[in-house]
Amino acid sequence: MSRTHDPAGVTVLRGRVLTFLDEPRGRDDHGSYRYIEDGAVVIGGDGRILMIGPFKPEAAAHHKVIDHRPHLILPGLIDPHIHFPQMQVIASYAANLLEWLNTYTFVEEQRFSDEAHATRIASRFFDELIRHGTTTAAAYCSVHPQSVDAFFSEAASRGMLVVGGKVMMDRNAPEALRDTPQRGYDETKAGIGKWHGKGRALYAITPRFAITSSHEQLEMAEALAREFPDLHIQTHVDENLAEVQFARELYPNLPDYLGIYERYHLLGPKTLLGHCIHLTHRECEVLAETRSVAVWCPTSNLFIGSGLFDHDRLREHGARIAVATDVGGGTSYSMLRTLDEGYKVLQLRAQRLDPLRSFYMMTLGNARAMSLEDRIGSLQAGRDADLVVLDSHATPQMSLRMEAVDLLVNELFLLQTCGDDRAVVETYVMGKPMKSALET
């Protein structure tokens, strides 16, 4: 199967190659993607894609060939909103967001002052992402700089492109989880200096949300955003009605919840806003005008009972939309499970989410939402070789159902509806097989 004596270290992956070219405009928009039935992804020794195209048998004479037929080879899945310190919070029983935060999350996150604990969980976090085919995530760390170091160290040891940052939070949380405006600023700035742009690490300015940040702290976040204008900013907005009311009470002179971040100049094309469920008309307009990204977290919104994301309303406003797990409010690391629940949320709103659009969102769509589409999210020459290999026959029931599946879109819909980590055969990071390495 494979040949050595290839000084350039080229690897050829053979399989059914699928990559998106643009946002699909419907279930039959065949121009939105490229699909090669017997395809090859040719990866250079530097971990970047050299080319994709039909598989050529003569490739085996010169290069190492890994044959993934009959599985699908796609760009690695991207999760633009997740909390790594919440791995041991997932599946916590609570009535609503504020109870869930105070009873479980704000207790658990205190453990991340311990560097050994932070390192252990960060390691398990990236293993879990790889197991689920996710190659890039934008994550919240805890308030402690140790958690940021653990996060980026473990990502670097796996060669993963990740976005993350220490949460800034100086009120409405236990004392052990509070920084101060100055400390939040200093620790964020130190984290940026230590990690941003090192290897594939990208630091995100991360005020947790307006409820846990004072006016002075948001001013500090604003100062950081001004000093480091190319950085991502991540926060939460309009998730839950009680949270919205509390945020508005804390900032009574501002028009609405999003208006708080607007006031501190924290909105823009690299701002990732978790949830965006209960937006006013004005907030939808501000979101679209600033090119900020609404990050939809369907499993979390259902689990916590926050509400049903209004996908079509945001699209009509021209807003940018991403989709994410939000573990541990979210209940699965799997982007397949996430889009399955997303589909059901939109069914309840009498809106459609076709499978082409789902798979676009998990890959190129989320890459675009994170302004990373020149590096990840599609299979083409020059992109980083972050890939996932999916098996539509992963379980007996999927295999049986596949007997009656004739079209690629229906196969994708089956993967989304019934698939999970069992459907992930392999995950490649910069051309290196990572999932199989976990299992040996």
Ligand SMILES: [Zn+2]
């Ligand atoms: Zn979140």
